Amino acid sequence: xxxxxxxxxxxxxxxxxxxxxxxxxxxxxxxxxxxxxxxxxxxxxxxxxxxxxxxxxxxxxxxxxxxxxxxxxxxxxxxxxxxxxxxxxxxxxxxxxxxxxxxxxxxxxxxxxxx
Numbered sequence: 001x002x003x004x005x006x007x008x009x010x011x012x013x014x015x016x017x018x019x020x021x022x023x024x025x026x027x028x029x030x031x032x033x034x035x036x037x038x039x040x041x042x043x044x045x046x047x048x049x050x051x052x053x054x055x056x057x058x059x060x061x062x063x064x065x066x067x068x069x070x071x072x073x074x075x076x077x078x079x080x081x082x083x084x085x086x087x088x089x090x091x092x093x094x095x096x097x098x099x100x101x102x103x104x105x106x107x108x109x110x111x112x113x114x115x
Contacts, residue, residue, distance in 0.1 A: 021083035024062060025055040036080045042068070059084050 022031045024046060032043035049065050056062045062084055063074045078084075 021081050023083045023085040025050065025085050032082075035077060035082050037073075037077055038082070042066075045069075056084050 022035055024032070029040075029043045029047060032038050032046060033040060038046075045066050045068070046062075050056065053065065056065065059074045059078065060071070063069050063071050069077075074082075
C-alpha cells in the first residue's frame with residue numbers, strides 16, 4: 001500500500017513539473033536551467049540579453065537576440081516548458097495597476113463617474 005502511494009506521488013511530481021511553464025521574461029537562472037535543453041551557458045546568455053535590452057516580445061525576438069538560438073531551438077524549448085509571456089516592463093505594469101477601476105461607493109469611484 002505504501003509503495004502504491006509513493007509511486008503515485010512520484011508520478012504526480014513528474015507530471016506537474018512537465019507542465020509547469022517557465023516564463024523567460026521573469027525566470028532566474030535556476031528556473032531556466034530546469035528546462036531540458038537549457039544549460040548554464042544558455043541560461044546566462046538569456047539573462048544577460050534580457051538585462052541588457054529588456055524583456056523578450058515573442059519567440060522570434062528570443063531567437064534573434066540570443067546567440068545560438070534559432071527558430072527550431074526556441075520551438076523545442078517551448079515544447080519543454082519555456083514560455084514567452086507578454087513583455088511588459090514594470091513601469092507599464094504599475095501604470096495598469098493605477099488605472100484599475102475603483103470599487104463602487106468609494107470617493108474615487110464618485111470622482112471617476114463625474115468625469
